Amino acid sequence: MKLPTYEEISSDEKQLEVREWPPNESLFVVGPPGSGKTVLAVLRAEMVSEWAEEKDVILVTYNRMLRRLLDLLDRSGVNASTMHSFVWNHYTHVTKEDVPTLQTNSYVYNWKNMISHLSQSSVSSSLSCLIVDEGQDLPVDFFRYTARFVAKTLTVFADQDQAIGDRHTTLEQIKGATGLDDPIILQNNHRNTPEVARVAEHFHSGLLPAAKVSRNSIGEVPRLVKTRDIDHVAVLVSNWRQTRGGSVGVIVVRNETGIALHQKLKDRLSGTRVDIYRNDDKNENSINVLNDGVTVLNKESVKGQEFDTVFILEIEHLIPIANDTDRRAMYMMCSRARDHLFLIYGPTELTVPAAEALPGPEILERV
Amino acid sequence: MTTQLPRWLVSLRSSVVVEPVRNDPRTVEHTVFGIDLKTAQRKVLANGQANFDKSWNGLSPHDRALVYAYLNQLGHLEELVEAFRQLFKDQEPPNETILIDIGCGPCTGGLAFTSVYSNTARFDYIGVDRSQTMRELGELMAATATQMNEVNRQWIADITSAKWNSAPGWRPIIVVVSYLLASPTLIPGQLVTQLETLLRKIGNGPVTVLYTNSNQPIANLKFPEFNDSLNKIGFKLYADDEGEIVVSRRDGSTKRNFRYALFHRPLKRILKLDN
Ligand SMILES: C[S@@+](CC[C@H](N)C(=O)[O-])C[C@H]1O[C@@H](n2cnc3c(N)ncnc32)[C@H](O)[C@@H]1O
Numbered sequence: 022m023k024l025p026t027y028e029e030i031s032s033d034e035k036q037l038e039v040r041e042w043p044p045n046e047s048l049f050v051v052g053p054p055g056s057g058k059t060v061l062a063v064l065r066a067e068m069v070s071e072w073a074e075e076k077d078v079i080l081v082t083y084n085r086m087l088r089r090l091l092d093l094l095d096r097s098g099v100n101a102s103t104m105h106s107f108v109w110n111h112y113t114h115v116t117k118e119d120v121p122t123l124q125t126n127s128y129v130y131n132w133k134n135m136i137s138h139l140s141q142s143s144v145s146s147s148l149s150c151l152i153v154d155e156g157q158d159l160p161v162d163f164f165r166y167t168a169r170f171v172a173k174t175l176t177v178f179a180d181q182d183q184a185i186g187d188r189h190t191t192l193e194q195i196k197g198a199t200g201l202d203d204p205i206i207l208q209n210n211h212r213n214t215p216e217v218a219r220v221a222e223h224f225h226s227g228l229l230p231a232a233k234v235s236r237n238s239i240g241e242v243p244r245l246v247k248t249r250d251i252d253h254v255a256v257l258v259s260n261w262r263q264t265r266g267g268s269v270g271v272i273v274v275r276n277e278t279g280i281a282l283h284q285k286l287k288d289r290l291s292g293t294r295v296d297i298y299r300n301d302d303k304n305e306n307s308i309n310v311l312n313d314g315v316t317v318l319n320k321e322s323v324k325g326q327e328f329d330t331v332f333i334l335e336i337e338h339l340i341p342i343a344n345d346t347d348r349r350a351m352y353m354m355c356s357r358a359r360d361h362l363f364l365i366y367g368p369t370e371l372t373v374p375a376a377e378a379l380p381g382p383e384i385l386e387r388v
Numbered sequence: 389m390t391t392q393l394p395r396w397l398v399s400l401r402s403s404v405v406v407e408p409v410r411n412d413p414r415t416v417e418h419t420v421f422g423i424d425l426k427t428a429q430r431k432v433l434a435n436g437q438a439n440f441d442k443s444w445n446g447l448s449p450h451d452r453a454l455v456y457a458y459l460n461q462l463g464h465l466e467e468l469v470e471a472f473r474q475l476f477k478d479q480e481p482p483n484e485t486i487l488i489d490i491g492c493g494p495c496t497g498g499l500a501f502t503s504v505y506s507n508t509a510r511f512d513y514i515g516v517d518r519s520q521t522m523r524e525l526g527e528l529m530a531a532t533a534t535q536m537n538e539v540n541r542q543w544i545a546d547i548t549s550a551k552w553n554s555a556p557g558w559r560p561i562i563v564v565v566s567y568l569l570a571s572p573t574l575i576p577g578q579l580v581t582q583l584e585t586l587l588r589k590i591g592n593g594p595v596t597v598l599y600t601n602s603n604q605p606i607a608n609l610k611f612p613e614f615n616d617s618l619n620k621i622g623f624k625l626y627a628d629d630e631g632e633i634v635v636s637r638r639d640g641s642t643k644r645n646f647r648y649a650l651f652h653r654p655l656k657r658i659l660k661l662d663n
Contacts, residue, residue: 027475036654208657229659231556231591
């Protein structure tokens with residue numbers, strides 16, 4: 022008998038890594054939480070700009086993520102922009118006209134008019150490369166627009182499984198609008214401990230396989246905690262922050278809870294950064310959630326963020342899980358925690374179906 | 389070179405299979421449980437295709453399964469042990485491997501795979517056999533082998549009843565199909581379809597299929613359909629041959645000839661979107 026070795030057969034047909042992708046080719050990448058899409062987007066931007074003839078590489082993301090991108094880009098010389106200002110600049114530059122917006126909402130671009138206007142004038146792509154992060158959160162017309170009039174090559178990073186709410190662009194739509202090939206899946210989760218990942222994966226759904234956890238265990242299992250009232254929560258969070266330090270994210274379901282808790286935490290933690298961050302406030306660029314300290318946010322604002330410790334409050338409002346959107350939201354929220362995760366409820370008991378929707382005690386410790 | 393089973397496996401077989409057969413009062417010289425070897429092969433085992441859950445002329449289902457393990461399992465183990473040794477050379481299998489042993493009989497693929505680990509084996513085992521008696525004997529052997537203490541095991545009657553609750557991921561899978569394809573109840577295309585459903589549940593990891601069988605043409609009539617079906621779902625054939633191993637028996641070394649094949653499908657890095 023003569024068999025090849027496992028190494029031989031599995032190294033066959035090895036596929037290119039994202040980092041090895043030729044700089045002058047388009048690329049489509051998808052990856053679950055913690056797979057490092059934003060970091061890879063930055064590396065890709067730096068690599069492409071290194072090889073591009075003119076240094077015209079632009080990284081585009083949706084509003085809230087710009088801050089994080091700029092921090093990562095630091096001194097690399099690559100430009101980053103929000104989708105809105107990027108398109109505004111491009112359109113006004115090539116047409117010398119204002120961007121048409123919807124009559125009903127002057128914040129929303131009238132893509133149809135823009136596209137038909139540009140197709141009549143002979144505008145063609147001039148940018149070497151446009152790199153898009155969090156593509157699922159940008160409108161599909163943005164992709165049509167860029168593929169036709171903006172960039173010679175496109176690199177898109179996306180994860181539709183993390184989309185919360187229904188206003189998102191599917192991977193199929195991105196592919197259809199841009200003509201990109203089927204996406205490469207990122208395989209490794211660099212963010213979460215194996216223990217945190219296990220809780221998040223309990224709520225896994227969607228297209229992408231759960232990533233392989235590359236971090237080692239730090240020996241701490243996420244916990245389910247029952248609290249008496251909001252003062253009790255404030256004590257828990259502030260004690261944790263005082264003894265453990267690091268960045269702490271507190272996710273609330275109801276904004277009133279967030280506002281009350283923010284005040285109590287500020288009172289208890291003088292000398293520590295304590296911020297509240299809401300998607301309906303426009304304060305998103307004024308605070309830096311990456312810094313140590315405590316950030317109170319709601320589930321709509323937490324996307325794209327990560328913290329050393331995450332407390333998810335009011336989970337009785339999140340379980341039992343009603344549909345795929347809720348499941349995705351739980352998955353997304355749990356996977357924000359790098360090291361420590363607490364699911365908090367109370368003072369009322371969880372209903373039986375709610376308790377059953379949670380992972381077992383070996384994965385989520387009961388205290 | 390002679391293919392030898394690891395010592396723990398020899399003593400495991402001895403305590404669970406060989407001694408119970410030899411020490412049984414019915415067993416007299418040149419017989420198993422008082423039945424001559426030819427009759428045992430033909431009638432008790434129906435050349436491996438018996439319904440092991442039925443008793444036969446005073447032999448209980450467990451007796452019949454023991455006859456199988458006593459007469460036929462050793463050679464199958466040796467072939468698979470040799471195959472895994474060649475496949476993994478001096479390395480251990482990848483972490484978190486899942487072994488799916490289809491038509492597992494008394495855990496033959498699982499025991500052979502365990503023997504490539506230098507210490508305690510760590511993998512997940514899914515033993516599929518339509519015969520409950522075989523599954524029970526398989527579990528008895530696995531539970532007696534301390535090398536398999538850390539192996540998560542599930543035993544099921546057909547692939548569709550596999551329980552898999554973890555989120556799909558990237559775990560590597562090895563599928564063993566040893567002396568199954570001659571089974572009259574088996575439809576290779578259907579088997580592969582059912583297997584693929586389970587593979588998808590487990591995720592996008594690499595999958596290797598090891599096929600062994602008697603080298604009798606009649607036993608391999610269903611191989612072309614099996615090959616085609618695997619091909620259609622992205623497997624590539626890496627070996628397909630008749631071969632031999634040298635094994636030692638009481639009366640010295642002897643050759644075992646058999647048929648084998650190896651298939652592999654790399655992990656799925658591309659997300660197929662329908663457009
Ligand atoms: C010849 S034995 C091989 C056992 C083991 N693979 C070995 O090599 O020692 C065939 C086994 O396949 C099982 N079997 C036959 N047809 C089957 C089917 N359609 N599905 C599952 N198991 C089947 C039988 O019960 C029997 O245990």
